[in-house]
Amino acid sequence: MAIGWRESFLAGTARAFQEYGMAGGLLTFGVGMVLLAIALYIEYWVLPKTRVGKKFFLHHAVEGT
Numbered sequence: 001m002a003i004g005w006r007e008s009f010l011a012g013t014a015r016a017f018q019e020y021g022m023a024g025g026l027l028t029f030g031v032g033m034v035l036l037a038i039a040l041y042i043e044y045w046v047l048p049k050t051r052v053g054k055k056f057f058l059h060h061a062v063e064g065t
Contacts, residue, residue: 009032017025047053 013025013029013032016028020028048057
């Protein structure tokens with residue numbers, strides 16, 4: 001899934017550069033980076049502290065043979 005996100009982000013940014021020039025491409029890239037930062041913040045700092053999020057994350061080491 002991460003590969004698909006990365007490819008679509010790059011394709012969208014490249015398309016913005018083609019359609020809107022340097023300013024539009026840089027704006028698209030900047031907005032994408034801000035959205036990525038927000039998504040990572042929610043995923044790694046907010047979600048693990050919620051009741052539902054605690055079920056998704058591993059809190060103990062798994063021991064096996």
